[in-house]
Amino acid sequence: MSRPPFPSGWSSIPLSLKNLTLANSLPVGQSFLWHRHAIASSTPGCPTEEFSRAVDNPPRVVCLRQSPSHLYYTGVYPNEHDALADLRRGITKDWVNDYFQLKAHPELEKMYDDWRARDPELFGKVEVNKRAVGVRVLRQDPWECLIAFITSTNNHIPRITSLLHRFSQSFSPPLVTLHNPDNDGETTYHLFPTPTALPTKLEALLRSMGFGYRASFIESSLQTLEEEFKEEIEAGLLRWRNQDVDTVREKLVALKGVGRKVADCVMLMCMDKPSLIPIDTHVAAIAARHPAFPSRLRNKPMSKQVYDETQQFLLDRWGPMGGWCQAVMFAADLPEPKPKVKVVKTKVNTSVTVKRKLEEVSPTLNLKRTRSATRLELKQTRTIVTDEVKMEE
DNA sequence: GTTAGACCTCT
DNA sequence: GAGGTCTAA
Numbered sequence: 001m002s003r004p005p006f007p008s009g010w011s012s013i014p015l016s017l018k019n020l021t022l023a024n025s026l027p028v029g030q031s032f033l034w035h036r037h038a039i040a041s042s043t044p045g046c047p048t049e050e051f052s053r054a055v056d057n058p059p060r061v062v063c064l065r066q067s068p069s070h071l072y073y074t075g076v077y078p079n080e081h082d083a084l085a086d087l088r089r090g091i092t093k094d095w096v097n098d099y100f101q102l103k104a105h106p107e108l109e110k111m112y113d114d115w116r117a118r119d120p121e122l123f124g125k126v127e128v129n130k131r132a133v134g135v136r137v138l139r140q141d142p143w144e145c146l147i148a149f150i151t152s153t154n155n156h157i158p159r160i161t162s163l164l165h166r167f168s169q170s171f172s173p174p175l176v177t178l179h180n181p182d183n184d185g186e187t188t189y190h191l192f193p194t195p196t197a198l199p200t201k202l203e204a205l206l207r208s209m210g211f212g213y214r215a216s217f218i219e220s221s222l223q224t225l226e227e228e229f230k231e232e233i234e235a236g237l238l239r240w241r242n243q244d245v246d247t248v249r250e251k252l253v254a255l256k257g258v259g260r261k262v263a264d265c266v267m268l269m270c271m272d273k274p275s276l277i278p279i280d281t282h283v284a285a286i287a288a289r290h291p292a293f294p295s296r297l298r299n300k301p302m303s304k305q306v307y308d309e310t311q312q313f314l315l316d317r318w319g320p321m322g323g324w325c326q327a328v329m330f331a332a333d334l335p336e337p338k339p340k341v342k343v344v345k346t347k348v349n350t351s352v353t354v355k356r357k358l359e360e361v362s363p364t365l366n367l368k369r370t371r372s373a374t375r376l377e378l379k380q381t382r383t384i385v386t387d388e389v390k391m392e393e
Numbered sequence: 394g395t396t397a398g399a400c401c402t403c404t
Numbered sequence: 405g406a407g408g409t410c411t412a413a
Binding site: 160260283 | 407
């Protein structure tokens with residue numbers, strides 16, 4: 001009898017970095033639950049890092065790697081049956097195509113051409129940035145996306161990321177545990193919790209987990225959604241994809257903790273509304289750089305009116321795929337990811353303690369890169385759902 | 394309809 | 405002050 005996890009094996013899709021760059025699309029503030037690891041055994045021209053996360057329907061861990069010419073993917077399953085079904089039916093391949101919108105919008109480069117022609121002033125100057133290459137808007141799950149962006153207000157990416165991982169670990173059982181591809185420890189993956197898995201008195205719990213005042217927003221929004229959709233919140237939210245912007249915006253803004261900006265984020269990133277340009281302070285600053293930006297909007301505190309006019313200004317520049325252009329501009333404007341450093345306390349002489357930074361050694365590149373997912377060794381797998389809520393230490 | 398403060402928490 | 409929003413004037 002085999003034991004989990006069951007990898008469906010690596011497959012690949014021919015895809016250029018200009019059409020999709022994982023590193024510029026996954027960790028840039030649209031999605032927060034991807035794990036990112038260097039690959040210990042890699043060779044020039046082959047992938048150097050792996051992105052992975054738990055994905056539902058069926059439950060599995062999706063792993064992604066990328067070379068200049070191909071996108072590699074595999075699903076790692078807690079049971080053999082689903083892994084075999086994936087092999088037969090290409091479940092993860094379909095998921096990749098849907099998530100990155102490769103079928104719906106196959107030619108990202110054509111969009112870049114269009115934005116360059118429309119807006120040489122802003123887009124033209126930014127797109128030369130390395131971080132502006134291959135930025136795609138992801139087609140995410142609405143339920144997860146909604147919670148993520150309620151959590152995002154007044155927070156930075158690293159903090160949003162840690163809060164959402166904490167959320168998943170607390171309310172969703174471990175799915176599968178895999179060795180990290182950088183050979184540094186292992187990761188236990190959890191699906192994003194379903195609404196029904198959340199305890200009734202959620203606010204106090206979330207507060208203790210560090211959500212702050214957003215805790216009450218999440219509890220209240222959950223309650224509102226339960227009133228509208230009963231037990232079918234996720235399916236209900238998915239149906240909002242088929243409705244027009246104004247209708248959906250009205251419903252989203254009715255939820256506590258969801259204002260105009262969060263609503264626009266959710267509609268852009270999971271409800272097929274590619275023209276929407278969410279205006280946060282960052283994007284507002286980008287817009288203000290444009291020579292033609294109305295001076296009466298400059299240095300004004302954000303208000304509904306300033307929001308509307310700024311959004312309209314950018315929409316005029318960027319056109320029907322304006323939300324995608326915003327994603328490029330946003331990603332390119334993020335600070336360079338800090339090189340990982342370890343802060344080591346070194347004891348010197350008698351009792352003087354100094355802090356010293358040590359550059360983390362980059363993984364040695366081996367000449368062989370295995371495409372077999374059998375490297376993913378089981379450490380611990382539990383598929384039993386517990387009612388108990390685990391709190392982070 | 395518009396505009397201050399407050400709000401959790403971490404840097 | 406930060407990838408805002410809520411509430412009360």
